[in-house]
Amino acid sequence: MGIVKIDDTLHEDLRRASGVMCRSINAQAEYWIKIGMLAEANPTLTFPEIIRRQMEAAALPAGVVPLLSGGTTP
Template sequence: MAISIKLSDELVDQARRYGHVFQRSTPKQIEYWSRIGQIAEENPDLPYAFIKEILLADQEAKDGQLTSYEFGPNER
């Protein structure tokens, strides 16, 4: 469900700039920041880079981009 909310002009301007760089619309950039913030609050020990890698891996799994890991002879 989409709703209208008031946001500061500064936040919207920042989201527009970042969104342009990362090929996201302004609303999608704000949604991305919100998702990152929620994950960070729920997992305060995880660094930002690790959170990004988790999100990327999750999307790769949804896109069917998984590969099997082959254990070597000394790894079992």
């Protein structure tokens, strides 16, 4: 594990996003970094496509992630 120095504004954005997403600040930073790396490596994919592929790679069946309304994803 290493230390990464980031701008104070970005750190504040991480702090706020981590609270909303129920992640630690470090976990939120790791998530943003991973998604950013995947987006750069796959510029033709949309965010939902990246997430779907990551869920498939983790062997999670379609529809396992509940929506706020209590339903499941299509």
